[in-house]
Amino acid sequence: xxxxxxxxxxxxxxxxxxxxxxxxxxxxxxxxxxxxxxxxxxxxxxxxxxxxxxxxxxxxxxxxxxxxxxxxxxxxxxxxxxxxxxxxxxxxxxxxxxxxxxxxxxxxxxxxxxxxxxxxxxxxxxxxxxxxxxxxxxxxxxxxxxxxxxxxxxxxxxxxxxxxxxxxxxxxxxxxxxxxxxxxxxxxxxxxxxxxxxxxxxxxxxxxxxxxxxxxxxxxxxxxxxxxxxxxxxxxxxxxxxxxxxxxxxxxxxxxxxxxxxxxxxxxxxxxxxxxxxxxxxxxxxxxxxxxxxxxxxxxxxxxxxxxxxxxxxxxxxxxxxxxxxxxxxxxxxxxxxxxxxxxxxxxxxxxxxxxxxxxxxxxxxxxxxxxxxxxxxxxxxxxxxxxxxxxxxxxxxxxxxxxxxxxxxxxxxxxxxxxxxxxxxxxxxxxxxxxxxxxxxxxxxxxxxxxxxxxxxxxx
Numbered sequence: 001x002x003x004x005x006x007x008x009x010x011x012x013x014x015x016x017x018x019x020x021x022x023x024x025x026x027x028x029x030x031x032x033x034x035x036x037x038x039x040x041x042x043x044x045x046x047x048x049x050x051x052x053x054x055x056x057x058x059x060x061x062x063x064x065x066x067x068x069x070x071x072x073x074x075x076x077x078x079x080x081x082x083x084x085x086x087x088x089x090x091x092x093x094x095x096x097x098x099x100x101x102x103x104x105x106x107x108x109x110x111x112x113x114x115x116x117x118x119x120x121x122x123x124x125x126x127x128x129x130x131x132x133x134x135x136x137x138x139x140x141x142x143x144x145x146x147x148x149x150x151x152x153x154x155x156x157x158x159x160x161x162x163x164x165x166x167x168x169x170x171x172x173x174x175x176x177x178x179x180x181x182x183x184x185x186x187x188x189x190x191x192x193x194x195x196x197x198x199x200x201x202x203x204x205x206x207x208x209x210x211x212x213x214x215x216x217x218x219x220x221x222x223x224x225x226x227x228x229x230x231x232x233x234x235x236x237x238x239x240x241x242x243x244x245x246x247x248x249x250x251x252x253x254x255x256x257x258x259x260x261x262x263x264x265x266x267x268x269x270x271x272x273x274x275x276x277x278x279x280x281x282x283x284x285x286x287x288x289x290x291x292x293x294x295x296x297x298x299x300x301x302x303x304x305x306x307x308x309x310x311x312x313x314x315x316x317x318x319x320x321x322x323x324x325x326x327x328x329x330x331x332x333x334x335x336x337x338x339x340x341x342x343x344x345x346x347x348x349x350x351x352x353x354x355x356x357x358x359x360x361x362x363x364x365x366x367x368x369x370x371x372x373x374x375x376x377x378x379x380x381x382x383x384x385x386x387x388x389x390x391x392x393x394x395x396x397x398x399x400x401x402x403x404x405x406x407x408x409x410x411x412x413x414x415x416x417x418x419x420x421x422x423x424x425x426x427x428x429x430x431x432x433x434x435x436x437x438x439x440x441x442x443x444x445x446x447x448x449x450x451x452x453x454x455x456x457x458x459x460x461x
Contacts, residue, residue, distance in 0.1 A: 006040035009084035011069045018043070018065045018090065019098070021129070022057050023109060032057070036065060036090070039134075041083055045090040053095030060108065060129075062099030067092040117424075122438040124429055136426045140414045142258055144211055147231055150250050156207040156233070161196035163189055163213065166388075173217035175226075183455040189215035192407055194324060195392055197234040198364055201403040202395045206236040211410070225411065225423060226435045231359075234405030240347050240363050243404050244302060247351065247359070255298060259417055265290065265299040269351075273305040287355030295419050301352050308335070308346040309377060316379050317341055321348045323374050324392075325362035326404075336373045347404070358413045361406030368396040 003016040020038030034045040034057050045065060047054050057063055067090040072078075078086030106115055108129040120127045127133065148158065167174045167188040174188035190196075193212050200208045212232045218224070235243060248269055255262050270288065277286050284306075288299040308327055312318040319325070325346040327335040334340045347363035365371040371393060375385050385393070411423040424430040431437055451458065 004040040005036065005038045005043045005085065006083045008043055008069050008090065009088050012071050012088060013069065015066065015068050015093070016090070018045075018067070020063070022059050022061050022063060025057060025059055034065075034092070036063070041085050042081075043085050043088065043090060045092050047092045047095070051092050051095060053097060054092075056097035056100075057095055058101065060101040060104055061097060062101070064096040064098055065090065065092055066094040118432060118438055121430070121432050124439045128428065133425070136414070136418055136420065137428060139258075139418060140410075140426055143254065143414055143417070144410065146254055146258055147209075147250065148211075150253060151207075151209050151233070154207070154246075156209045157205055158210055159200060159205065159208050160210060161190070161193040161200075161212070165190050165196075175215045175217050178454045178456055180454055191216050192230060193232050194322060197232060197405060198324065198366075198392070198400075198403065199395055201234055201236045201364075201366075202398065202400045204236075206401075208235075208405075209233045212407075225427065226431055228423070228427075229410045231408040231410055232405070233361075233407070234403060236401040236403045238363075238402065238404055240304075240349060240404065243361060243363070243406060244349060247406055247408075248300075248302075251300065251351070255417075262296050262298050262417070263294075265297055269300040269302055271302045271304055274303055274307065275305065277303050283355075284350070285352050285355055285357045289354055297354075298416075299354055303350040303352055304348075306346050306348040306350075307342070308344040308348075308374070309341050317377050319374070319378065321346060321360065321362055323378065324364050324371065325374075326365045326370065332370070335370060335377070338373065338377050341377055349406075351406070351408070353413070353416055356412055356416060357409070358416070359406050359408035361404065363402070363404035366396060366400040366402050368393045371396065 001017065002019050003011065005018060005020065008016060008018070018036055018038065020036050023035040023037040023042050026033040030048065032047040032049075032054065034047055035042050036045050045067060047057060069088055070091050072087055072089055080086060104126055106119060106123050106126055108126055110130065111132045112120060112127060112130050128137070152158075164177060164187040167176070167186075172191055174191065177187040177189065179185045179187060190212075192214050193210060197208055197210075210232045212230045213227060214230050215227050217226065233247075235246070252264065252267060255264060265288070272286065274284050277284050280286070284303055286301065286303070288301050289297050290299075291297055305328075306320055308320065308325065308331070309317040310320050325348050326332075328345045328347050331344045334344050349361060350357050351359040365374060371389065372385060375389065380388075411426055414426045415423045418426060420426055429437070429439065436442070
């Protein structure tokens with residue numbers, strides 16, 4: 001039966017079977033020292049030449065080792081190793097090669113910062129072996145698991161929504177997917193589950209969340225990717241204060257229970273209006289840290305009172321968040337009339353951490369006439385409104401409850417909690433900065449037969 005490395009200190013005097021990778025090998029004449037690594041930790045093993053399979057214990061090979069767990073002499077104890085692993089060593093009595101390894105094209109025992117990003121992305125399955133990225137994946141898992149527990153305990157239901165849907169105006173280009181069965185028509189990959197979560201409120205779910213995959217065809221940067229993960233959340237029969245209170249409590253609980261080394265600068269989180277944030281900090285994502293040299297200081301804040309509309313390049317009006325936001329109560333009449341458009345404030349709120357927006361949401365337009373009014377201000381005629389939003393308008397006409405919610409950028413939040421420089425460091429298989437998957441070779445041209453079947457023609461430049 002297999003023993004995990006971190007269990008070995010409790011088995012001194014016993015013979016155990018360990019399985020993992022050879023982290024390093026140090027030959028000292030008649031004795032060879034092996035550092036054996038598995039998912040739980042690393043332990044030193046002592047090998048002599050007569051041991052069967054000793055020559056197979058090479059760097060990064062997957063191996064099985066049988067040996068006696070022995071206590072190290074007190075003067076050789078390594079107190080820096082976790083889980084008491086520095087107090088023992090394994091006297092190897094047999095070894096078996098499970099998976100041979102060629103010489104690796106990249107080092108995996110460093111933190112990886114010395115290696116070019118494109119090389120790391122090409123060999124991501126090796127890059128992920130390094131301890132830093134193993135830690136990052138496990139912390140990410142812990143964050144998501146904690147969110148699920150917290151929301152489940154408060155009556156939220158996790159519901160999956162479709163990844164093949166219709167294009168929606170949410171501020172970025174859609175990724176389009178051609179339909180073979182309906183030639184000339186296309187699905188869009190969701191920029192967010194925005195419409196579906198509102199439809200779930202109409203359906204009576206009342207408390208919904210989802211760890212959702214989202215897709216946006218936009219220029220990437222350090223805290224963006226073409227595909228990313230959100231915590232998507234929506235609640236019925238609520239006002240802005242209800243949504244803010246729940247999310248603030250969740251963030252505090254998440255940090256205090258999972259990142260005890262971190263200090264939240266101010267509780268309750270301060271609030272600042274959009275206008276004041278821009279005037280005082282030159283950004284609607286203000287960094288409110290009192291000491292920016294403290295890596296464990298977390299300065300959360302809410303930015304509120306966003307303008308509903310802003311001018312687009314053509315001089316018309318477009319939304320600042322999305323067209324499904326509700327106007328603040330005192331501005332509802334102007335929304336319905338289409339008057340004083342520049343002064344209309346949305347019931348919108350962003351949560352900001354250390355100068356990064358980590359989430360945004362709003363109370364929604366749950367009345368069809370209010371959504372029609374918002375679309376009219378943006379220049380949508382009746383035909384375009386029905387084509388893009390007819391299903392939403394009809395759904396909202398059947399007793400839709402007041403509702404609102406938020407979406408967190410989970411990749412960005414984990415990046416900040418771990419102190420990483422970009423979100424690629426907390427994602428298993430990210431794209432490069434220009435959206436390429438160098439490991440799998442995507443995107444790639446497809447065959448003429450596939451294009452013909454979809455009735456698509458490539459226009460050469």
